[in-house]
Amino acid sequence: MSLRSPLSRRALVLAATVALTTSGAVAQAAENPYERGPAPSTSSIEATRGPFATSQTTVSSLSVRGFGGGTIHYPTSTAEGTFGAVAVSPGYTATQSSLSWLGPRLASQGFVIFIIDTNSRYDQPSSRGDQLLAALDYLTTSSTVRSRIDASRLGVMGHSMGGGGALEATKDRPSLQASIPLTAWNTTKTWSTVRTPTLVVGAENDSVASVRSHSEPFYTGLPSTLDKAYLELGGASHFAPNSPNTTIAKYSIAWLKRFIDDDTRYEQFLCPAPRDAAISEYRDTCPHSS
Template structure:
Protein backbone atom coordinates (compact mmCIF):
# COMPACT_ATOMS: atom_id res chain seq x y z
CA UNK A 1 0.00 0.00 0.00
CA UNK A 2 1.21 3.44 -0.79
CA UNK A 3 -0.13 6.35 1.20
CA UNK A 4 -0.46 9.86 -0.18
CA UNK A 5 -1.37 12.67 2.18
CA UNK A 6 -3.33 15.41 0.50
CA UNK A 7 -3.69 18.88 1.92
CA UNK A 8 -7.21 20.25 2.44
CA UNK A 9 -8.62 22.55 -0.20
CA UNK A 10 -9.79 25.47 0.58
CA UNK A 11 -44.12 16.22 -6.17
CA UNK A 12 -42.34 15.70 -9.65
CA UNK A 13 -39.90 18.42 -10.57
CA UNK A 14 -40.19 20.36 -13.79
CA UNK A 15 -37.34 19.66 -16.14
CA UNK A 16 -35.33 22.64 -17.28
CA UNK A 17 -33.16 23.11 -20.29
CA UNK A 18 -30.72 25.98 -20.24
CA UNK A 19 -30.36 27.88 -23.53
CA UNK A 20 -27.01 27.53 -25.22
CA UNK A 21 -24.20 30.03 -25.18
CA UNK A 22 -25.13 32.29 -22.34
CA UNK A 23 -23.06 33.54 -19.46
CA UNK A 24 -23.07 31.63 -16.16
CA UNK A 25 -23.16 34.78 -13.98
CA UNK A 26 -26.88 34.55 -13.26
CA UNK A 27 -26.56 30.97 -12.04
CA UNK A 28 -23.67 31.93 -9.82
CA UNK A 29 -25.62 34.81 -8.34
CA UNK A 30 -28.71 32.68 -7.85
CA UNK A 31 -26.70 29.92 -6.20
CA UNK A 32 -25.03 32.44 -3.92
CA UNK A 33 -28.39 33.95 -2.98
CA UNK A 34 -29.82 30.49 -2.32
CA UNK A 35 -26.88 29.70 -0.11
CA UNK A 36 -27.58 32.83 1.93
CA UNK A 37 -31.37 32.82 2.24
CA UNK A 38 -32.53 29.37 1.17
CA UNK A 39 -29.97 26.98 2.59
CA UNK A 40 -29.51 28.13 6.14
CA UNK A 41 -28.26 24.75 7.26
CA UNK A 42 -25.01 25.47 5.47
CA UNK A 43 -23.97 27.58 8.42
CA UNK A 44 -24.88 24.86 10.93
CA UNK A 45 -22.99 21.75 9.77
CA UNK A 46 -23.28 20.04 13.15
CA UNK A 47 -27.05 20.19 13.24
CA UNK A 48 -27.27 19.20 9.59
CA UNK A 49 -24.95 16.23 10.09
CA UNK A 50 -27.17 15.04 12.94
CA UNK A 51 -30.07 14.91 10.48
CA UNK A 52 -28.03 13.10 7.82
CA UNK A 53 -25.66 10.38 9.09
CA UNK A 54 -24.09 10.01 5.63
CA UNK A 55 -22.85 13.58 5.38
CA UNK A 56 -19.06 13.77 5.15
CA UNK A 57 -16.73 16.76 5.19
CA UNK A 58 -17.23 20.48 5.74
CA UNK A 59 -19.86 22.63 4.05
CA UNK A 60 -18.96 22.90 0.36
CA UNK A 61 -18.05 26.00 -1.62
CA UNK A 62 -17.37 26.52 -5.31
CA UNK A 63 -13.68 26.59 -4.45
CA UNK A 64 -13.83 23.33 -2.52
CA UNK A 65 -15.50 21.32 -5.30
CA UNK A 66 -13.28 22.82 -7.99
CA UNK A 67 -10.07 22.14 -6.02
CA UNK A 68 -7.66 19.41 -7.09
CA UNK A 69 -8.01 17.89 -3.63
CA UNK A 70 -10.73 17.93 -1.01
CA UNK A 71 -10.47 17.85 2.80
CA UNK A 72 -9.50 14.19 3.21
CA UNK A 73 -5.99 12.75 3.03
CA UNK A 74 -5.98 9.82 0.61
CA UNK A 75 -4.32 6.41 0.57
CA UNK A 76 -4.31 3.91 -2.27
CA UNK A 77 -3.86 0.19 -2.72
CA UNK A 78 -3.44 -1.94 -5.83
CA UNK A 79 -5.65 -4.94 -6.53
CA UNK A 80 -4.09 -7.64 -8.69
CA UNK A 81 -6.17 -9.24 -11.43
CA UNK A 82 -4.92 -12.58 -10.09
CA UNK A 83 -6.81 -12.07 -6.84
CA UNK A 84 -10.22 -11.21 -8.26
CA UNK A 85 -12.79 -12.61 -10.67
CA UNK A 86 -15.23 -10.91 -12.99
CA UNK A 87 -13.03 -7.90 -13.74
CA UNK A 88 -9.36 -7.09 -14.24
CA UNK A 89 -8.20 -5.66 -10.93
CA UNK A 90 -7.41 -1.99 -10.39
CA UNK A 91 -6.52 0.64 -7.82
CA UNK A 92 -8.53 1.64 -4.75
CA UNK A 93 -8.30 5.21 -3.45
CA UNK A 94 -9.79 5.93 -0.05
CA UNK A 95 -9.82 8.49 2.77
CA UNK A 96 -7.00 7.63 5.17
CA UNK A 97 -8.92 8.61 8.30
CA UNK A 98 -11.61 6.39 9.81
CA UNK A 99 -12.77 8.98 12.34
CA UNK A 100 -15.82 9.97 10.26
CA UNK A 101 -17.10 6.41 9.91
CA UNK A 102 -17.85 4.65 6.64
CA UNK A 103 -17.97 6.18 3.16
CA UNK A 104 -19.92 5.66 -0.02
CA UNK A 105 -18.05 3.96 -2.86
CA UNK A 106 -17.75 4.45 -6.63
CA UNK A 107 -16.28 2.13 -9.28
CA UNK A 108 -14.94 3.66 -12.51
CA UNK A 109 -14.52 1.80 -15.82
CA UNK A 110 -12.21 2.89 -18.65
CA UNK A 111 -13.25 2.95 -22.28
CA UNK A 112 -12.57 0.76 -25.30
CA UNK A 113 -8.87 -0.26 -25.60
CA UNK A 114 -7.99 1.81 -22.50
CA UNK A 115 -6.92 0.76 -19.02
CA UNK A 116 -7.43 2.18 -15.55
CA UNK A 117 -4.66 4.75 -16.02
CA UNK A 118 -6.95 6.68 -18.36
CA UNK A 119 -9.28 7.36 -15.44
CA UNK A 120 -6.76 7.48 -12.60
CA UNK A 121 -7.11 11.24 -12.08
CA UNK A 122 -10.61 10.69 -10.70
CA UNK A 123 -9.33 8.39 -7.95
CA UNK A 124 -7.66 10.83 -5.57
CA UNK A 125 -9.83 13.74 -6.67
CA UNK A 126 -13.06 12.03 -5.64
CA UNK A 127 -11.62 10.11 -2.69
CA UNK A 128 -10.33 13.32 -1.12
CA UNK A 129 -13.93 14.53 -1.04
CA UNK A 130 -15.03 11.54 1.06
CA UNK A 131 -15.54 8.47 -1.16
CA UNK A 132 -13.86 5.13 -1.70
CA UNK A 133 -13.03 5.06 -5.43
CA UNK A 134 -12.03 1.99 -7.43
CA UNK A 135 -10.60 2.57 -10.92
CA UNK A 136 -10.61 -0.80 -12.63
CA UNK A 137 -9.07 -2.63 -15.54
CA UNK A 138 -11.43 -4.71 -17.63
CA UNK A 139 -10.99 -8.36 -18.56
CA UNK A 140 -10.15 -7.31 -22.10
CA UNK A 141 -9.45 -3.91 -23.59
CA UNK A 142 -12.07 -4.77 -26.21
CA UNK A 143 -14.97 -5.60 -23.88
CA UNK A 144 -18.32 -4.18 -24.95
CA UNK A 145 -20.59 -2.04 -22.72
CA UNK A 146 -22.73 -4.91 -21.46
CA UNK A 147 -19.62 -6.75 -20.29
CA UNK A 148 -18.22 -3.57 -18.72
CA UNK A 149 -21.49 -3.13 -16.84
CA UNK A 150 -21.18 -6.61 -15.35
CA UNK A 151 -17.56 -5.91 -14.47
CA UNK A 152 -18.49 -2.68 -12.68
CA UNK A 153 -20.91 -4.66 -10.51
CA UNK A 154 -18.37 -7.42 -9.90
CA UNK A 155 -15.88 -4.79 -8.79
CA UNK A 156 -18.44 -3.25 -6.43
CA UNK A 157 -19.12 -6.67 -4.93
CA UNK A 158 -15.42 -7.30 -4.44
CA UNK A 159 -14.92 -3.84 -2.96
CA UNK A 160 -17.70 -4.20 -0.40
CA UNK A 161 -17.32 -7.90 0.45
CA UNK A 162 -13.68 -8.98 0.11
CA UNK A 163 -11.38 -5.99 -0.30
CA UNK A 164 -8.99 -4.75 2.37
CA UNK A 165 -11.06 -1.54 2.67
CA UNK A 166 -14.47 -3.18 2.95
CA UNK A 167 -14.94 -2.05 6.57
CA UNK A 168 -14.56 1.56 5.44
CA UNK A 169 -17.50 1.32 3.03
CA UNK A 170 -21.25 1.65 3.49
CA UNK A 171 -22.39 -1.07 1.09
CA UNK A 172 -25.83 0.53 0.71
CA UNK A 173 -24.37 3.73 -0.80
CA UNK A 174 -22.73 2.86 -4.10
CA UNK A 175 -22.30 4.38 -7.54
CA UNK A 176 -20.73 3.75 -10.95
CA UNK A 177 -18.91 5.87 -13.48
CA UNK A 178 -17.27 5.10 -16.80
CA UNK A 179 -15.82 6.56 -19.96
CA UNK A 180 -16.95 5.75 -23.52
CA UNK A 181 -17.90 2.04 -23.56
CA UNK A 182 -17.32 2.19 -19.80
CA UNK A 183 -19.92 4.98 -19.72
CA UNK A 184 -22.27 2.77 -21.66
CA UNK A 185 -21.38 0.09 -19.13
CA UNK A 186 -22.38 2.35 -16.25
CA UNK A 187 -25.87 2.59 -17.76
CA UNK A 188 -25.93 -1.21 -18.09
CA UNK A 189 -24.92 -1.54 -14.43
CA UNK A 190 -27.60 0.90 -13.29
CA UNK A 191 -30.20 -0.94 -15.33
CA UNK A 192 -29.17 -4.28 -13.79
CA UNK A 193 -28.90 -3.03 -10.21
CA UNK A 194 -31.47 -0.31 -9.43
CA UNK A 195 -30.25 -0.11 -5.83
CA UNK A 196 -27.26 1.92 -7.03
CA UNK A 197 -27.42 5.48 -5.75
CA UNK A 198 -25.71 7.30 -8.63
CA UNK A 199 -24.44 6.75 -12.19
CA UNK A 200 -22.24 9.10 -14.21
CA UNK A 201 -21.57 8.06 -17.83
CA UNK A 202 -18.75 10.16 -19.36
CA UNK A 203 -18.95 10.67 -23.16
CA UNK A 204 -20.74 7.30 -23.18
CA UNK A 205 -21.01 4.90 -26.13
CA UNK A 206 -23.59 2.14 -26.49
CA UNK A 207 -25.59 0.55 -29.28
CA UNK A 208 -28.61 0.53 -26.95
CA UNK A 209 -30.05 4.04 -27.15
CA UNK A 210 -32.97 3.78 -24.74
CA UNK A 211 -32.83 3.41 -20.95
CA UNK A 212 -36.37 3.63 -19.54
CA UNK A 213 -35.56 0.85 -17.03
CA UNK A 214 -32.96 2.93 -15.15
CA UNK A 215 -34.01 3.92 -11.62
CA UNK A 216 -30.65 5.31 -10.48
CA UNK A 217 -30.06 9.09 -10.42
CA UNK A 218 -27.99 9.62 -13.56
CA UNK A 219 -25.78 12.46 -14.75
CA UNK A 220 -24.68 12.04 -18.38
CA UNK A 221 -21.71 14.12 -19.50
CA UNK A 222 -21.20 14.55 -23.25
CA UNK A 223 -18.81 16.64 -25.33
CA UNK A 224 -19.75 19.02 -28.14
CA UNK A 225 -16.77 17.94 -30.27
CA UNK A 226 -17.15 14.19 -29.77
CA UNK A 227 -16.80 12.40 -33.13
CA UNK A 228 -16.54 8.88 -31.69
CA UNK A 229 -19.73 8.96 -29.60
CA UNK A 230 -21.48 12.06 -31.00
CA UNK A 231 -23.95 13.47 -28.51
CA UNK A 232 -26.72 13.43 -31.11
CA UNK A 233 -26.59 9.63 -31.34
CA UNK A 234 -25.36 8.74 -27.85
CA UNK A 235 -25.49 11.06 -24.83
CA UNK A 236 -28.59 13.00 -25.85
CA UNK A 237 -30.83 10.02 -26.70
CA UNK A 238 -29.53 8.20 -23.61
CA UNK A 239 -30.59 11.16 -21.49
CA UNK A 240 -33.98 11.75 -23.10
CA UNK A 241 -34.88 8.06 -22.79
CA UNK A 242 -34.39 8.07 -19.01
CA UNK A 243 -37.69 8.26 -17.08
CA UNK A 244 -38.90 11.83 -16.67
CA UNK A 245 -39.61 11.03 -13.02
CA UNK A 246 -35.94 10.27 -12.42
CA UNK A 247 -33.33 12.56 -10.93
CA UNK A 248 -31.38 13.07 -14.14
CA UNK A 249 -29.17 15.62 -15.85
CA UNK A 250 -27.31 16.10 -19.11
CA UNK A 251 -24.16 18.23 -19.16
CA UNK A 252 -22.54 18.90 -22.54
CA UNK A 253 -18.96 20.10 -22.29
CA UNK A 254 -17.97 23.05 -24.46
CA UNK A 255 -14.90 22.84 -26.72
CA UNK A 256 -14.36 19.24 -25.64
CA UNK A 257 -13.70 15.88 -27.30
CA UNK A 258 -14.47 12.23 -26.67
CA UNK A 259 -11.23 11.97 -24.70
CA UNK A 260 -11.71 14.99 -22.44
CA UNK A 261 -12.65 12.71 -19.49
CA UNK A 262 -9.22 11.06 -19.71
CA UNK A 263 -7.42 13.96 -18.04
CA UNK A 264 -8.01 16.25 -15.08
CA UNK A 265 -11.06 18.37 -15.82
CA UNK A 266 -12.54 20.81 -13.32
CA UNK A 267 -16.04 20.86 -14.84
CA UNK A 268 -16.32 17.07 -14.83
CA UNK A 269 -14.99 16.91 -11.28
CA UNK A 270 -17.20 19.72 -9.96
CA UNK A 271 -20.47 18.26 -11.15
CA UNK A 272 -19.49 14.64 -10.52
CA UNK A 273 -18.64 15.49 -6.90
CA UNK A 274 -21.92 17.38 -6.51
CA UNK A 275 -23.93 14.51 -8.02
CA UNK A 276 -22.23 11.82 -5.97
CA UNK A 277 -22.52 13.84 -2.76
CA UNK A 278 -26.17 14.59 -3.33
CA UNK A 279 -27.26 11.08 -4.23
CA UNK A 280 -24.78 8.73 -2.52
CA UNK A 281 -24.46 10.79 0.66
CA UNK A 282 -27.95 12.36 0.53
CA UNK A 283 -26.10 15.62 1.16
CA UNK A 284 -28.44 18.46 0.28
CA UNK A 285 -25.66 20.99 0.88
CA UNK A 286 -24.57 20.21 -2.69
CA UNK A 287 -27.92 21.03 -4.28
CA UNK A 288 -26.78 24.63 -4.67
CA UNK A 289 -24.47 23.46 -7.50
CA UNK A 290 -27.22 21.53 -9.29
CA UNK A 291 -30.21 23.83 -8.78
CA UNK A 292 -30.84 26.30 -10.32
CA UNK A 293 -29.41 24.29 -13.19
CA UNK A 294 -26.01 25.50 -14.42
CA UNK A 295 -26.00 27.99 -17.27
CA UNK A 296 -23.92 27.68 -20.44
CA UNK A 297 -20.43 29.11 -20.07
CA UNK A 298 -16.95 28.80 -21.48
CA UNK A 299 -16.89 25.18 -20.28
CA UNK A 300 -20.59 24.20 -20.51
CA UNK A 301 -22.23 24.08 -23.93
CA UNK A 302 -25.60 22.99 -22.59
CA UNK A 303 -27.19 21.66 -19.41
CA UNK A 304 -30.57 19.98 -19.07
CA UNK A 305 -32.15 18.45 -16.04
CA UNK A 306 -34.38 18.88 -13.05
CA UNK A 307 -33.75 19.98 -9.52
CA UNK A 308 -33.20 16.95 -7.28
CA UNK A 309 -36.20 15.37 -5.62
CA UNK A 310 -36.49 16.05 -1.93
CA UNK A 311 -37.42 13.21 0.39
Protein backbone atom coordinates in the same frame (compact mmCIF):
# COMPACT_ATOMS: atom_id res chain seq x y z
CA MET B 1 -46.85 10.54 49.91
CA SER B 2 -44.18 13.21 50.26
CA LEU B 3 -43.89 16.16 47.88
CA ARG B 4 -40.65 16.71 45.97
CA SER B 5 -38.64 19.76 47.06
CA PRO B 6 -38.29 22.79 44.70
CA LEU B 7 -34.67 21.76 44.16
CA SER B 8 -35.77 18.31 43.07
CA ARG B 9 -38.34 19.76 40.72
CA ARG B 10 -35.72 22.08 39.18
CA ALA B 11 -33.41 19.11 38.73
CA LEU B 12 -36.16 17.18 36.96
CA VAL B 13 -36.93 20.12 34.65
CA LEU B 14 -33.22 20.49 33.85
CA ALA B 15 -32.88 16.78 33.13
CA ALA B 16 -35.94 16.84 30.89
CA THR B 17 -34.61 19.87 29.01
CA VAL B 18 -31.24 18.19 28.46
CA ALA B 19 -32.99 15.03 27.28
CA LEU B 20 -35.14 16.93 24.81
CA THR B 21 -32.19 18.95 23.53
CA THR B 22 -30.08 15.83 23.12
CA SER B 23 -32.84 13.90 21.37
CA GLY B 24 -33.41 16.88 19.09
CA ALA B 25 -29.72 16.97 18.18
CA VAL B 26 -29.75 13.25 17.50
CA ALA B 27 -32.84 13.61 15.34
CA GLN B 28 -31.22 16.48 13.45
CA ALA B 29 -28.05 14.44 12.89
CA ALA B 30 -30.09 11.46 11.78
CA GLU B 31 -31.62 13.57 9.00
CA ASN B 32 -28.27 13.53 7.20
CA PRO B 33 -26.12 10.78 8.73
CA TYR B 34 -23.88 10.44 5.66
CA GLU B 35 -22.57 14.02 5.56
CA ARG B 36 -18.80 13.96 5.24
CA GLY B 37 -16.43 16.90 5.31
CA PRO B 38 -16.99 20.64 5.76
CA ALA B 39 -19.63 22.70 4.01
CA PRO B 40 -18.75 22.92 0.31
CA SER B 41 -17.95 25.97 -1.79
CA THR B 42 -17.25 26.45 -5.46
CA SER B 43 -13.53 26.59 -4.74
CA SER B 44 -13.62 23.44 -2.60
CA ILE B 45 -15.18 21.27 -5.30
CA GLU B 46 -13.03 22.78 -8.04
CA ALA B 47 -9.84 22.09 -6.08
CA THR B 48 -7.54 19.29 -7.19
CA ARG B 49 -7.77 17.82 -3.69
CA GLY B 50 -10.57 17.81 -1.13
CA PRO B 51 -10.46 17.81 2.69
CA PHE B 52 -9.60 14.11 3.13
CA ALA B 53 -6.08 12.71 2.97
CA THR B 54 -6.03 9.59 0.78
CA SER B 55 -4.11 6.41 0.20
CA GLN B 56 -4.29 3.79 -2.54
CA THR B 57 -3.92 0.07 -2.92
CA THR B 58 -3.44 -2.03 -6.04
CA VAL B 59 -5.65 -5.03 -6.76
CA SER B 60 -4.16 -7.73 -8.98
CA SER B 61 -6.30 -9.34 -11.66
CA LEU B 62 -5.12 -12.68 -10.26
CA SER B 63 -6.84 -12.03 -6.94
CA VAL B 64 -10.33 -11.20 -8.24
CA ARG B 65 -13.07 -12.67 -10.39
CA GLY B 66 -15.29 -10.94 -12.88
CA PHE B 67 -13.04 -7.98 -13.76
CA GLY B 68 -9.39 -7.18 -14.33
CA GLY B 69 -8.22 -5.73 -11.02
CA GLY B 70 -7.43 -2.05 -10.57
CA THR B 71 -6.51 0.62 -8.04
CA ILE B 72 -8.54 1.62 -4.98
CA HIS B 73 -8.25 5.20 -3.70
CA TYR B 74 -9.66 5.83 -0.23
CA PRO B 75 -9.70 8.35 2.63
CA THR B 76 -7.14 7.38 5.26
CA SER B 77 -9.29 8.43 8.23
CA THR B 78 -12.69 7.03 9.16
CA ALA B 79 -13.17 9.46 12.04
CA GLU B 80 -16.37 10.73 10.40
CA GLY B 81 -17.64 7.22 9.65
CA THR B 82 -17.77 4.95 6.63
CA PHE B 83 -17.88 6.16 3.02
CA GLY B 84 -19.82 5.54 -0.13
CA ALA B 85 -17.95 3.74 -2.91
CA VAL B 86 -17.79 4.15 -6.69
CA ALA B 87 -16.44 1.75 -9.33
CA VAL B 88 -15.09 3.38 -12.50
CA SER B 89 -14.50 1.71 -15.89
CA PRO B 90 -12.18 2.93 -18.67
CA GLY B 91 -13.19 2.99 -22.32
CA TYR B 92 -12.60 0.82 -25.36
CA THR B 93 -8.93 -0.32 -25.64
CA ALA B 94 -8.06 1.78 -22.56
CA THR B 95 -6.75 0.80 -19.14
CA GLN B 96 -7.28 2.22 -15.67
CA SER B 97 -4.41 4.67 -16.25
CA SER B 98 -6.62 6.65 -18.66
CA LEU B 99 -8.77 7.74 -15.68
CA SER B 100 -6.15 7.67 -12.93
CA TRP B 101 -6.54 11.39 -12.19
CA LEU B 102 -10.13 10.85 -11.04
CA GLY B 103 -9.20 8.42 -8.24
CA PRO B 104 -7.46 10.64 -5.70
CA ARG B 105 -9.48 13.70 -6.69
CA LEU B 106 -12.83 12.08 -5.91
CA ALA B 107 -11.55 10.05 -2.94
CA SER B 108 -10.26 13.21 -1.27
CA GLN B 109 -13.84 14.48 -1.17
CA GLY B 110 -14.91 11.50 0.93
CA PHE B 111 -15.44 8.43 -1.26
CA VAL B 112 -13.78 5.09 -1.89
CA ILE B 113 -13.00 5.09 -5.63
CA PHE B 114 -12.08 1.92 -7.54
CA ILE B 115 -10.64 2.56 -11.01
CA ILE B 116 -10.76 -0.86 -12.63
CA ASP B 117 -9.10 -2.65 -15.50
CA THR B 118 -11.47 -4.71 -17.62
CA ASN B 119 -11.08 -8.36 -18.56
CA SER B 120 -10.28 -7.32 -22.11
CA ARG B 121 -9.59 -3.93 -23.64
CA TYR B 122 -12.27 -4.77 -26.19
CA ASP B 123 -15.12 -5.61 -23.80
CA GLN B 124 -18.50 -4.21 -24.83
CA PRO B 125 -20.76 -2.11 -22.56
CA SER B 126 -22.83 -5.03 -21.27
CA SER B 127 -19.69 -6.83 -20.13
CA ARG B 128 -18.28 -3.65 -18.61
CA GLY B 129 -21.49 -3.17 -16.67
CA ASP B 130 -21.15 -6.65 -15.21
CA GLN B 131 -17.54 -5.92 -14.34
CA LEU B 132 -18.43 -2.69 -12.56
CA LEU B 133 -20.90 -4.60 -10.40
CA ALA B 134 -18.33 -7.35 -9.74
CA ALA B 135 -15.88 -4.66 -8.66
CA LEU B 136 -18.42 -3.17 -6.23
CA ASP B 137 -19.12 -6.63 -4.81
CA TYR B 138 -15.39 -7.16 -4.33
CA LEU B 139 -15.01 -3.76 -2.67
CA THR B 140 -17.74 -4.40 -0.13
CA THR B 141 -17.08 -8.07 0.67
CA SER B 142 -13.43 -8.96 0.06
CA SER B 143 -11.23 -5.88 -0.34
CA THR B 144 -8.83 -4.64 2.31
CA VAL B 145 -10.89 -1.43 2.60
CA ARG B 146 -14.29 -3.08 3.01
CA SER B 147 -14.64 -1.91 6.62
CA ARG B 148 -14.40 1.69 5.38
CA ILE B 149 -17.37 1.31 3.03
CA ASP B 150 -21.12 1.59 3.55
CA ALA B 151 -22.37 -1.13 1.20
CA SER B 152 -25.76 0.58 0.88
CA ARG B 153 -24.21 3.68 -0.74
CA LEU B 154 -22.66 2.70 -4.07
CA GLY B 155 -22.29 4.20 -7.52
CA VAL B 156 -20.71 3.68 -10.93
CA MET B 157 -18.89 5.81 -13.47
CA GLY B 158 -17.24 5.08 -16.79
CA HIS B 159 -15.80 6.56 -19.95
CA SER B 160 -16.91 5.72 -23.49
CA MET B 161 -17.80 2.00 -23.49
CA GLY B 162 -17.20 2.15 -19.76
CA GLY B 163 -19.87 4.87 -19.62
CA GLY B 164 -22.15 2.59 -21.58
CA GLY B 165 -21.26 -0.02 -18.96
CA ALA B 166 -22.32 2.38 -16.18
CA LEU B 167 -25.76 2.62 -17.80
CA GLU B 168 -25.92 -1.17 -18.05
CA ALA B 169 -24.97 -1.53 -14.38
CA THR B 170 -27.72 0.84 -13.26
CA LYS B 171 -30.24 -1.08 -15.33
CA ASP B 172 -29.17 -4.37 -13.74
CA ARG B 173 -28.87 -3.12 -10.16
CA PRO B 174 -31.53 -0.51 -9.28
CA SER B 175 -30.20 -0.19 -5.73
CA LEU B 176 -27.23 1.85 -6.93
CA GLN B 177 -27.34 5.42 -5.66
CA ALA B 178 -25.62 7.30 -8.49
CA SER B 179 -24.34 6.83 -12.05
CA ILE B 180 -22.15 9.07 -14.21
CA PRO B 181 -21.56 7.95 -17.82
CA LEU B 182 -18.79 10.10 -19.33
CA THR B 183 -18.94 10.63 -23.14
CA ALA B 184 -20.59 7.22 -23.13
CA TRP B 185 -21.05 4.80 -26.03
CA ASN B 186 -23.83 2.23 -26.23
CA THR B 187 -26.07 0.96 -29.01
CA THR B 188 -29.03 0.94 -26.59
CA LYS B 189 -30.68 4.35 -26.36
CA THR B 190 -33.70 3.72 -24.14
CA TRP B 191 -33.19 3.20 -20.40
CA SER B 192 -36.76 3.33 -19.18
CA THR B 193 -36.17 0.85 -16.33
CA VAL B 194 -33.28 2.74 -14.73
CA ARG B 195 -34.01 3.91 -11.18
CA THR B 196 -30.60 5.35 -10.31
CA PRO B 197 -29.98 9.13 -10.35
CA THR B 198 -27.86 9.62 -13.47
CA LEU B 199 -25.64 12.47 -14.65
CA VAL B 200 -24.96 12.06 -18.40
CA VAL B 201 -21.82 13.93 -19.47
CA GLY B 202 -21.37 14.54 -23.20
CA ALA B 203 -18.78 16.47 -25.22
CA GLU B 204 -19.82 19.04 -27.80
CA ASN B 205 -17.18 18.01 -30.37
CA ASP B 206 -17.26 14.25 -29.74
CA SER B 207 -16.65 12.51 -33.07
CA VAL B 208 -16.57 8.99 -31.57
CA ALA B 209 -19.81 8.97 -29.57
CA SER B 210 -21.52 12.12 -30.76
CA VAL B 211 -23.94 13.72 -28.34
CA ARG B 212 -26.65 13.57 -31.00
CA SER B 213 -26.48 9.78 -31.27
CA HIS B 214 -25.36 8.88 -27.75
CA SER B 215 -25.42 11.21 -24.71
CA GLU B 216 -28.56 13.14 -25.67
CA PRO B 217 -30.61 10.00 -26.44
CA PHE B 218 -29.33 8.41 -23.23
CA TYR B 219 -30.62 11.37 -21.24
CA THR B 220 -34.00 11.52 -22.97
CA GLY B 221 -34.24 7.71 -22.82
CA LEU B 222 -34.11 7.76 -19.03
CA PRO B 223 -37.46 8.05 -17.20
CA SER B 224 -38.83 11.61 -17.03
CA THR B 225 -39.52 11.10 -13.33
CA LEU B 226 -35.88 10.20 -12.58
CA ASP B 227 -33.41 12.53 -10.91
CA LYS B 228 -31.19 13.05 -13.94
CA ALA B 229 -29.05 15.68 -15.64
CA TYR B 230 -27.34 16.22 -18.98
CA LEU B 231 -24.08 18.18 -19.02
CA GLU B 232 -22.38 18.95 -22.33
CA LEU B 233 -18.73 20.00 -22.20
CA GLY B 234 -18.29 22.98 -24.51
CA GLY B 235 -15.72 22.49 -27.27
CA ALA B 236 -14.57 19.18 -25.81
CA SER B 237 -13.72 15.91 -27.55
CA HIS B 238 -14.58 12.30 -26.75
CA PHE B 239 -11.37 12.01 -24.77
CA ALA B 240 -11.99 14.90 -22.38
CA PRO B 241 -12.31 12.51 -19.38
CA ASN B 242 -8.80 11.15 -20.00
CA SER B 243 -7.02 14.17 -18.54
CA PRO B 244 -7.71 16.32 -15.46
CA ASN B 245 -10.90 18.26 -16.08
CA THR B 246 -12.27 20.64 -13.48
CA THR B 247 -15.79 20.67 -14.94
CA ILE B 248 -16.06 16.87 -14.91
CA ALA B 249 -14.67 16.69 -11.38
CA LYS B 250 -16.79 19.53 -10.01
CA TYR B 251 -20.15 18.22 -11.14
CA SER B 252 -19.25 14.57 -10.52
CA ILE B 253 -18.43 15.46 -6.92
CA ALA B 254 -21.70 17.38 -6.56
CA TRP B 255 -23.71 14.52 -8.06
CA LEU B 256 -22.06 11.80 -5.97
CA LYS B 257 -22.38 13.85 -2.79
CA ARG B 258 -26.00 14.67 -3.48
CA PHE B 259 -27.15 11.14 -4.25
CA ILE B 260 -24.69 8.72 -2.62
CA ASP B 261 -24.33 10.78 0.56
CA ASP B 262 -27.79 12.38 0.34
CA ASP B 263 -25.93 15.60 1.14
CA THR B 264 -28.25 18.45 0.19
CA ARG B 265 -25.45 20.97 0.80
CA TYR B 266 -24.36 20.13 -2.77
CA GLU B 267 -27.75 20.78 -4.34
CA GLN B 268 -26.69 24.40 -4.91
CA PHE B 269 -24.24 23.29 -7.62
CA LEU B 270 -26.90 21.35 -9.54
CA CYS B 271 -30.13 23.32 -9.11
CA PRO B 272 -30.88 25.71 -10.61
CA ALA B 273 -29.00 24.75 -13.76
CA PRO B 274 -25.40 25.98 -13.47
CA ARG B 275 -24.13 28.87 -15.56
CA ASP B 276 -20.64 27.77 -16.43
CA ALA B 277 -18.61 28.94 -19.41
CA ALA B 278 -17.23 25.41 -19.84
CA ILE B 279 -20.76 23.95 -20.33
CA SER B 280 -22.41 24.29 -23.74
CA GLU B 281 -25.71 22.78 -22.61
CA TYR B 282 -27.25 21.64 -19.33
CA ARG B 283 -30.58 19.99 -18.61
CA ASP B 284 -31.89 18.76 -15.28
CA THR B 285 -35.08 17.52 -13.62
CA CYS B 286 -34.76 20.02 -10.77
CA PRO B 287 -35.86 20.12 -8.05
CA HIS B 288 -34.44 16.76 -7.07
CA SER B 289 -36.95 14.60 -5.23
CA SER B 290 -34.75 12.13 -3.36
